[in-house]
Amino acid sequence: MSQIPDDLLYTVEHEYIARTGDAAVVRVGITDYAQGELGDVVFVNLPKAGDRLEAHQAFGAIEAVKAVSELYSPVAGEVVEANGTLDADPAAVNRDPYAAGWMISLRIDNPAALGSLLTPSAYRAHIGE
Numbered sequence: 001m002s003q004i005p006d007d008l009l010y011t012v013e014h015e016y017i018a019r020t021g022d023a024a025v026v027r028v029g030i031t032d033y034a035q036g037e038l039g040d041v042v043f044v045n046l047p048k049a050g051d052r053l054e055a056h057q058a059f060g061a062i063e064a065v066k067a068v069s070e071l072y073s074p075v076a077g078e079v080v081e082a083n084g085t086l087d088a089d090p091a092a093v094n095r096d097p098y099a100a101g102w103m104i105s106l107r108i109d110n111p112a113a114l115g116s117l118l119t120p121s122a123y124r125a126h127i128g129e
Contacts, residue, residue, distance in 0.1 A: 001129060002033035005098060009114055010123035013072045016098065017117060024111065025080055028073065029102040030062065030093065033127050038064035041093040046071075046082040046103055053077060055113065059104065062093065074117055077108040 004010075009017040014034035018027040035041065043063040053059050053073040060071045082104050086092060093101035108114070118126060 002031065002036060002127065003098070004031070004033070004120050004124055004129070006120045008098070008120065009074075009117035010120065010126075011072065011074045011117060012126060014127075015072060015074050017074050017114065018098070018102070020105065025105055025107050026075075026114075027102045028104050028106055029097055030071070031123070032097050033129075034069075035094050035097050035101070038062065038069060039066040040064055041090045044086040044090045044093065044103065046086065047079045049079050049081055051079045053079065053106065062090075071103065073106065075106070075108050075113040076110065077106040080105040080107050 010031065014031045015028055016031050020027060041062060041064050044060065046060045053076060055073060055076045057073050058070040059073045062069050062071055083102050095101065
């Protein structure tokens with residue numbers, strides 16, 4: 001059974017959105033379910049700070065022993081920071097997807113866009129848990 005924290009929002013593509021101390025900035029990563037499906041993560045390709053993303057736009061890729069998958073931005077905004085520690089330790093995504101394994105911080109264009117994301121219960125239903 002996957003960890004699905006109740007304080008996050010989710011996408012059907014298996015990204016999560018964590019609010020930060022700044023209402024306009026969120027952290028984005030992949031869910032525990034997604035990392036489990038991928039298997040051992042060996043490489044993560046992330047955008048640079050300042051890059052602009054549109055909602056549902058691919059912003060990078062995650063490579064595991066089993067597969068390579070694209071990463072999608074849940075909402076439109078500007079990349080504030082990419083998690084540089086994943087360059088040296090991509091397996092942090094497997095060990096701790098919701099803390100050490102986060103991928104990008106995003107300054108969102110429209111905070112109301114978060115309302116279109118899945119609640120924890122809707123995400124649980126989406127993955128059949």
